[in-house]
Amino acid sequence: MTSLFITATDTDAGKTYVARLLTQALVNAGKKVAVYKPISAGCEQVAGQLVNEDALFLQKAANSGQSLDDINPIAFCEPIAPHIAAQTLEQPIDFEEIQQGFERIKALHSDVVITEGAGGWRLPLGGGHFMSEFVKDNQLNVILVVNMKLGCLNHAVLTKEAIERDGLNCIAWVANCQQNMPYLAENIQELQSLLDVPMLAQLQHEATPEKNIDRLNLDCLV
Numbered sequence: 001m002t003s004l005f006i007t008a009t010d011t012d013a014g015k016t017y018v019a020r021l022l023t024q025a026l027v028n029a030g031k032k033v034a035v036y037k038p039i040s041a042g043c044e045q046v047a048g049q050l051v052n053e054d055a056l057f058l059q060k061a062a063n064s065g066q067s068l069d070d071i072n073p074i075a076f077c078e079p080i081a082p083h084i085a086a087q088t089l090e091q092p093i094d095f096e097e098i099q100q101g102f103e104r105i106k107a108l109h110s111d112v113v114i115t116e117g118a119g120g121w122r123l124p125l126g127g128g129h130f131m132s133e134f135v136k137d138n139q140l141n142v143i144l145v146v147n148m149k150l151g152c153l154n155h156a157v158l159t160k161e162a163i164e165r166d167g168l169n170c171i172a173w174v175a176n177c178q179q180n181m182p183y184l185a186e187n188i189q190e191l192q193s194l195l196d197v198p199m200l201a202q203l204q205h206e207a208t209p210e211k212n213i214d215r216l217n218l219d220c221l222v
Contacts, residue, residue: 001106002221003113004171005140007121007163009155013147014176016054017209018201019116022143023061025213026112034064034110037072038098039118039131042079050075054116064110073101082118083126093125098134115140121159136166143200144173146191148181157194172200172220179205 006019019035026033040052055072062071074093076085086093105113115135117123123131135142142163146156156173163170173195175188192199198220203212 001110001113003106003115003138003140004221005115005117005135005142006145007117007135007142007159008145009120009147009152009159011119013120014145014174014178014203015116016057017178018143018145018174018176018203019114020057020061021203021209021212022200022216023058023114024210025216025218026114027061027063028213029218031111032064032109033062033112033114034066034105034108035059035062035071036102036105036113036115037118038101038115038134039074039082039093039123039125040072041076041082041085041118043075043077045077050077058114058116062114064105064108066105066108070101070104073097081124083124086126092127093129095125095127095129095133099137102134102138121162132162132166136168139168141169141171144170144195145176146173148175148177148184148187149179150181153187153190153194156191160195160197170195170197172198174200175202177202177204 006015008015023033035058037055043050043052052072052075059071078085117131146152160170201215206212
């Protein structure tokens with residue numbers, strides 16, 4: 001089983017977009033793919049259940065027959081930092097619950113498990129814990145999504161350095177080009193040099209994510 005963790009330079013950098021696209025591409029390639037979004041903040045009440053739109057997107061792309069609760073076991077209604085949402089409800093985030101959810105997904109024996117983080121690499125969970133601890137405990141390979149905008153060079157390099165200081169492998173990165181960035185080509189060229197890992201894709205703004213599938217270089221995941 002191949003386990004991948006999708007992180008990003010910041011919030012709203014395109015983690016879900018990339019995770020969904022990668023899931024669909026691997027399913028199209030004949031792989032059995034499971035998805036995991038352990039924590040979400042920003043949900044709607046649907047039939048008495050908190051439903052996160054990002055988790056729903058992942059569920060629709062995957063093909064391992066997972067329930068939404070299995071994909072996203074910890075969900076908060078307000079679109080705020082998860083540990084603050086937990087504090088307001090007096091419901092601390094249970095780090096062990098995150099691990100138990102991952103064990104259930106591993107038990108599906110999928111070819112690939114794609115886990116999407118929340119926020120950036122060092123997302124606080126409260127109680128001195130960070131989301132990156134889960135990645136480290138499970139030795140997941142990391143894919144870094146870079147939101148191509150002014151300041152992304154610094155954000156990308158610092159994030160990759162933090163990943164490597166945690167003893168993990170950043171195996172690829174994604175240039176997510178969802179806005180007009182001056183000197184985009186020059187910035188991408190600089191990142192290719194600074195990050196020194198394969199670029200999984202340069203994604204463009206498209207009406208539907210599926211139009212970006214052919215831009216994924218799946219060979220760099222081997």
